[in-house]
Amino acid sequence: MEAGILITYTLLFVSLYFEVFLLVSFLEKRSQRRMIGAAERNEATLPSVAVVVPCFNEEKSVAGTLRSLLALRYPAEKFEILVVDDGSHDATYFVAREFESNAPAAPAVRVFRKENGGKHTAMNLALANTKAELIGCLDADSIVEADALMRIARVFDDAQVAAVTPGIHVRKPQTLLQHMQKVEYRLSIFNRFMLAALGSAFITPGPFSVFRAGVVRELGGWRHGHSTEDMEMALRIQKAGHLIANAPGAVVHTTAPRTFRTLFRQRTRWTYGFLRNAFDYRYMLANRQYGNLGLIVMPLALISVGTGIYFFIRTLFFGAISLAKEFARIQSTGIFPEPHFGLFYVNTSALWFLVVAAVAMVLILICLGSLIGTGRRRPPLGTPLFLLFYSFLAPLWLSAALVRAILRTGVNWR
């Protein structure tokens, strides 16, 4: 067997293994889960919460974000909103100030303004200015559903839990790319839920992750984290031995990039941050001390980056060779190739069956993501598009991020 085929089968095995592992774990955990009390909580026992909205040039979206926060079902005296304008050049600060002055009976809204220093500095400013027990973050391009905070707060009853992530959905998808991302986010709902259930979450995403403020202070606050402070903080929490839980019922709607250019930049940053942080925390890899995170989740997440790039390059390489051959043949013979029809010519290679199996497994996980996130198994309408095309898009930013990570170029937020 040639080396290329051997590598292909090995990577397919690893990818399929991870999908199967998550599915098996899901079924196991579901049968033995320790439910967080769903009963209504006495308001007096609820922890105080500060939600930080770090902003940079968000004059158009910050109002919607703040309105959704003000609509949260949570005792007003235990809830405050801290808007941190991180050196915006537009009217973000003034838009936010209107909420500060117009909300007397609602939760306190405080607005801070500082020189631009990055999201982690905005979070740290808010951390220094609040006495709340929990501190959350909500990016200014996201809105929350009314009971989201209540669902998250009760997970903190478990003293081991240092952070809780929400169920993130794409907000009003319009373009084809946004519809594909909606499917991807459903898959992420499943992954995030399962990684948390395995004690292996390594991201506390910007849209409405909530932290135990005392733990964050103990850990020294947020760091730059290669422009992915949410990943760096999660890894630091894991290192310290705390748990990161996921509450998929705490629904957050976030605005997904509309164009390929913005999506590419966003994903390049995410992947770059993952690769650099994984390198910084490389001692976790294959380390039993970190359980599933060190033994399987981080190693396979790293391998998946290489797998995506490998399959993309291999498909492109052989596709280009095949096209060049067809072109040369047409040139020399003047005859256009005719495809074979009939059952006899249907591709029944083992590789093809395995690719179909892997895609089917992804479809199952998307359906489970829908079940976990919405209560219905039906996958989003954009699922066929996602399954057909996304694997050809993702390697573009995976490759760009890998090159940047190797060269340590750094990435910009926008």
Place this chain on the structure above:
Amino acid sequence: MEEPIVSTRTARWSSYAIAFVITALIFATAFYASTYFSNRRIADIRATQDEISTDILSLETQFDLLEEHSCADIAENTILPSALSSLGSQLSYMESQRSTNLAELTRLKSLYSLLEIKDYLLMKQVAGKCNLKPVFILYFYSNKGDCTTACENQGYVLTSLSETYPQLRIYSFDYNLNVSALQTLISINDVEATPPAGGLPALVINNKTYYGLKTTADIEKILPQLATLQKSATSTSATSTKKK
């Protein structure tokens, strides 16, 4: 919607093992299914070859009875050309699949070559007795890597030609196949596989051997009789002489 599951991050080795076993089973199923369908194809080819053998035997018997029957009873357009070319196309496809059992494929190809030679000889005899003028092309190729592009292209040209002229009888042979009848045919026609005396692909047309890739225009120039053959109304059938 699911409620949060909070648990420690301790690895459960049983989950790892179960996932490994399931993944291995999926792999095993994929390989088994692939082998199963490959065997089914080989069985199809074998069945087609059996049918062709029967047809040839039938034709031979008809030929023996010629003295008692008119030539009109032996149609020049037997089912054989399309059946043979279809078989050639299927064998060619099987050869392109990595999963195919090579030994079995070689055996099928040998049998296919013999059937082609028998059909060729029989049609020559029928032509002589019945005063028919069938047009034959013998095509020799190699799969050893010494004729990859040229042989593939020649295969396309001949396939296209056979679609255009359904009455044209094209017989394709793997030059390196160890079949004594085939080697005799090669020897009779003085086909040389290597330059300077020869070089594959090679075409034997009207008892003359032509080396190197020949385009449709080249062949039409070599074979003016083609003009006398009826052209196909539609050329959509997936016939092939070999090697696509």
